[in-house]
Amino acid sequence: MPAVQETIEQVKAIDVDQYKYGFVTDIESEKGAKGLSEETVRFLSAKKNEPQWMTDWRLDALRRFQQMDEPDWARVSYPKIDFDDLYYWAAPKSVEGPKSLDEVDPELLATYAKLGIPLAEQEILAGVEPKNRVAVDAVFDSVSVVTTFKEELKKAGVIFCSISEAVREYPDLVKKYLGSVVPITDNYYATLNSAVFSDGSFVYIPEGVRCPMELSTYFRINEQNTGQFERTLIIAEKGSYVSYLEGCTAPQRDENQLHAAVVELVALDDAEIKYSTVQNWYPGDKDGKGGIYNFVTKRGDCRGKNSKISWTQVETGSAITWKYPSCILRGENSRGEFYSIAVSNGHQQIDSGTKMIHLGKNTSSRVISKGISAGKSENTYRGLISAHRKASNARNFTQCDSLLIGQDCGAHTVPYIESKNASAQFEHEATTSKISDDQMFYCLQRGLSEEEAVALIVNGFVKDVIQQLPMEFAVEAQKLISISLEGSVG
């Protein structure tokens, strides 16, 4: 596989510091006042020219947030976050609503180019014809900078824009669906997000439409002491299909940065949503200093009959990850899937997994989780599979595999299974393994270096999940995993 070779070369090129996206973009930005208050929320809402109903929705969430306590059940530890020491609004100064790529600050475009994101539609016009076209929504700190291929998508009836734009342009859709999967009271971080969410993507696929290209969002935190609170809402009408990918990076900073996102998916009758994430936030340095706190609520609602939602995630970044992409299987015959690769190295802490909530008849779900721990990291899979009284013939298959590299890391599996219907069938399989000395020796005997051997064995371990990713991201994900594990042997 070329990816393995490329990985090794990339790893070598990266030198001691493994995180290649750690640069800071020098761009003039505008920030709101520090601290979390009604004033902050009103300022933010006004900045975005939001209608009154949106401002009220936010204020309602803020009031509830102020009465909530931070949850402590996850297997992660970190100093308490001072929400009054954060900025809730940061935007590159020059980009108040660009109409096209020409109006975007070249500095920003350069940043995205550095990240390897194909923003420029011009390339295609200039005759560079990529195999698969991907429409991108790029979010820089608090605002969406640019969304590509808008016109072409519009022809198919697909709406793909920033959530801020959707609030202004498609208020009926937003009102109907926002908070309908993750209510504002859902949990601490989701409530915080509801009060101060800055930007994110909005996708609407009309009835019977198969979205003509992959949709993708890239999130980038640049500013210091800034929280990123993005909100994504995807609605797939009857019989429609969409595949969506998000990628995330942040500069290398000594302070911890907060990222608390909410993603809501709604699939109606016979609709399918495939949501893939390649998360590579800055994980902190080798001593555990800095890095992103990633507290994310992702949930999909299979609201219609025969609907399907599939989550695929590759998690390599963040100092702390707290994330459980879930499916509510409400419609009859609906199906939920969760494929996950969670790689932790250094001092990273991951507590991630999924919830499959079977409400409707004949619903099925599948969970494949691959955790890889190295260095001094802790990696926990936490999952809930539940069948409610009416969920007759619910089916689930769960497989959790953990791979340990080295002596000082931990892997934990915490599955919860609740069944209130006698006809439900749930299967759970779990394994924990180490890269054995024998495997390493065998590979070395065939001429592989230690790094090549680890990359090969790990890529074999995660293969089931990599296959679920869209082709072009599968290669990227493999590289990323190997880079994350650089220096984990020897």
Next chain:
Amino acid sequence: MLEIKNLHARIAEDETEILRGVDLTVNAGEVHAIMGPNGSGKSTLSYVLAGKDDYEITEGEVLFNGENMLDMDPDERAAAGMFLAFQYPIEIPGVATMEFLKTAMNAQRKARGEDVLSIPDFMKRVKAAASHLNVSMDMLKRPLNVGFSGGEKKRAEILQMSLLEPKLCVLDETDSGLDIDALRVVSDGVNKLRSPERAMVVITHYQRLLDHIVPDVVHVLSKGKIVKTGDKDLALDLEKHGYAEYIDTAA
């Protein structure tokens, strides 16, 4: 090609001495068989040659084409042309055999400063080598050694050997776990690789493998030392009389 002088080695963990002064010289073009009873140190010798770090060398030296092999890491030895066919090949889950072959071949080529193989060139080589060993395309797509039968595992080892084109081949009990038909296929594969530029060390308990791979020299290893050296008739003699005589000699 291979010179082993007064080699002493012990298990690193508990310091049990296994090799107690092995002397062996194998020239290019020769096939040497090493026979001996269980626990005589045959497998240890093969692991020490490949550089497994479970063993400590306490005395002696090993020269490979005049270079001190004991100073080289296992992957450096491999790139220099040392190949070990394992008695118990290791499973690599999720890694297709084909992918493993390509990774290994290119790793060695890179270590030697050669260009990586183009895909068509690689495929051509694999197909040619695989057909000689009755290795099907289907088997090449399966993860390496995972769920392979005894015969498939050994054929996969010889397939790797033929593709990596080593200068020195050490075969550790390649006949174990093989039925008669598989033994023939594997032996034919090995015989095809015999050449004036290549040396082979064949480790085995039994004479029957040597009916197929006829050695130039036969050694008896007992209690960590070579106690007898002869031609292929020595193997026949052992088959008749067993190892008892040599165990006593060593004691």
